[in-house]
Amino acid sequence: GQQVMQIPQYQHVQEGEDFTTYCNSSTTLSNIQWYKQRPGGHPVFLIQLVKSGEVKKQKRLTFQFGEAKKNSSLHITATQTTDVGTYFCAGPDGNKLVFGAGTILRVKS
Amino acid sequence: DGGITQSPKYLFRKEGQNVTLSCEQNLNHDAMYWYRQDPGQGLRLIYYSQIVNDFQKGDIAEGYSVSREKKESFPLTVTSAQKNPTAFYLCASSMGGTPEFFGPGTRLTVL
Numbered sequence: 001g002q003q004v005m006q007i008p009q010y011q012h013v014q015e016g017e018d019f020t021t022y023c024n025s026s027t028t029l030s031n032i033q034w035y036k037q038r039p040g041g042h043p044v045f046l047i048q049l050v051k052s053g054e055v056k057k058q059k060r061l062t063f064q065f066g067e068a069k070k071n072s073s074l075h076i077t078a079t080q081t082t083d084v085g086t087y088f089c090a091g092p093d094g095n096k097l098v099f100g101a102g103t104i105l106r107v108k109s
Numbered sequence: 110d111g112g113i114t115q116s117p118k119y120l121f122r123k124e125g126q127n128v129t130l131s132c133e134q135n136l137n138h139d140a141m142y143w144y145r146q147d148p149g150q151g152l153r154l155i156y157y158s159q160i161v162n163d164f165q166k167g168d169i170a171e172g173y174s175v176s177r178e179k180k181e182s183f184p185l186t187v188t189s190a191q192k193n194p195t196a197f198y199l200c201a202s203s204m205g206g207t208p209e210f211f212g213p214g215t216r217l218t219v220l
Contacts, residue, residue, distance in 0.1 A: 095140065095157065095205060
């Protein structure tokens with residue numbers, strides 16, 4: 001079945017540093033979605049990318065969808081303590097989503 | 110307010126007991142999902158339902174059962190056959206093919 005791999009598993013950064021998490025699918029995706037889960041909370045939808053090579057920005061967050069629609073990245077510029085949490089990518093597989101294992105981000109102030 | 114509710118927030122169960130977790134949504138979504146999350150881990154799909162009176166097994170369905178008698182409700186039963194049930198259980202819904210909205214989750218602990 002379809003697999004979605006995400007790296008790194010864990011990253012600890014100093015406040016103000018940048019952060020990037022990468023997502024790779026074993027198959028071509030019709031779209032890719034990103035979610036954020038705060039510690040102790042539930043996943044919250046951030047964004048969906050649909051087009052090949054698409055780039056979308058949300059304030060300090062930049063999302064990219066690869067040209068082949070098999071990989072994606074989330075980049076955070078100048079991290080803040082409010083960015084802590086786990087970031088998941090997910091791609092559709094029929095009627096369900098396949099989630100990556102997530103990247104845990106910790107920010108030192 | 111539209112959303113997804115899960116109850117209870119915390120649940121304790123003795124070994125050998127069945128327990129049912131509630132999930133209700135008023136978003137008029139057709140599809141509903143149950144995930145399990147272990148500490149520091151990702152989301153694993155237990156069951157999902159695209160329409161009332163129909164549901165499919167996910168990746169880790171053994172030891173769990175569901176029903177979908179109403180569009181708004183998708184309860185999950187953790188049976189005594191589930192060998193390691195202590196986990197964080199998340200319910201989600203979507204229109205099918207659209208982003209999923211998650212409930213606040215239920216933390217189940219087996220004593």
